[in-house]
Amino acid sequence: MANRIAKNLWQLEIPLVGNPLKNLNSYLITGERNLLIDTGFRQAPCRAAMLQQLQELGVDLDRTDIFLTHLHSDHTGLSTELIRPGCQIYIGAVDGPRMTGYQDGDHWRALYSAYVQDGFSQEEMDALWDSNPAQNAGPRPYSGYVYLRDGDTLSYGGQTLRCILTPGHTPGHLCLYAEEGRWLFSGDHILFHITPNICRWEGVPDSLGDYLDSLQKIRNLPVELLLPAHRAETGNLQERVDALTAHHMRRIWDALQAVRREPELTAYQVAGRMAWSIRSRNWAEFPLTQKFFAVGEALSHLDYLERRGRVTRVEKNGKFVYVAARNGDNN
Secondary structure, three states, X not given: OOEEEEOOEEEEEEEOOOOOOOEEEEEEEOOOOEEEEOOOOOOHHHHHHHHHHHHHOOOOHHHEEEEOOOOOHHHHOOHHHHOOOOOOEEEEOOHHHHHHHHHOHHHHHHHHHHHHHOOOOHHHHHHHOOOOHHHHOOOOOOOOOEEEOOOOEEEEOOEEEEEEEOXXXXXXXXXXXXXXXXXEEEEOOOOOOOOOOOOOEOOEOOXXXXXXXXXXXXXXXXOXXXXXXXXXXXXXXXXXXXXXXXXXXXXXXXXXXXHHXXXXXXXXXXXXXXXXXXXXXXXXXXXXXXXXXXXXXXXXXXXXXXXXXOEEEEEEOOEEEEEEOOOOOOO
16 A cells, blocks of 8 residues: 655555565656655565556556666566656666666676676576566666756655765666655665665676765755655764765675685685575575675675775686785774
8 A cells, every 4th residue: 555654655565475584665746747756566466566556646657757767677667568659767877878788688698607606506596587676677678768867856746855965876776865755765775674775787897886875975965855765764963974885894894805715716605604684594594686686786895895805805716706916904
């Protein structure tokens, strides 16, 4: 059931069946024209929940535009099914062009090949081919996206919505800030109870460093209503920014210590030595899709360390492994 959380503002709960994220919070701003923020996977449970709640609210899709905070399929999957002629799908100018890669088998073959070099077995990557929702639950091909940049504004429901570029979770993640209501639609940049996944991205040398900078970029915004994309929890922006920053500082230290204790670990092995909140007895029993994201996150922390001269990445027997830098720094 849709939940009214402010004048002209509704929250729609979209189930993400079988996914540890559990749900997507889609937001609807109503008015002369409506704005739907994020949509869910292109999967039957998401589709049914979305259509039911839009129907309950009497939403006219012929007057509804769509804003996508970032390119992940749990946010974008239904967008091209819901859009109607004359309406717009907005996405960031950085993430938008990357969406075409999600629909290209060659992109996934190259990515999975790189992950084999980072420690996965080929058998694991072959098994992931048909089960990764990032690969198979995204939007259908579409050529009409409207690209937005940092500082661009939209007007819906009596609110001026300012785009804030917050790279990290994806290279072109956008938050939306409503100046009048002091609403912040934080997408996956700020989450509560769980932490956003920060992984390595092709062409991005330091996605974790970008994320930490992006946290500081929004830390002091005056926010009265903080609206994350997953789970029911919300809270104070500054406190959560500080908690997320501290969390990643600990994770950076954990990754560095793993490499110091056992030189020449792959990112896959480093991830297996880090603590995760997934309910699994050990790394070997980790769900494969979640293992894929965990290794991506380990890679972003190792990239952060490599950029700062703390570890070195070398190729050995067809795999990339890491060794701690010999600079006498034990901090």
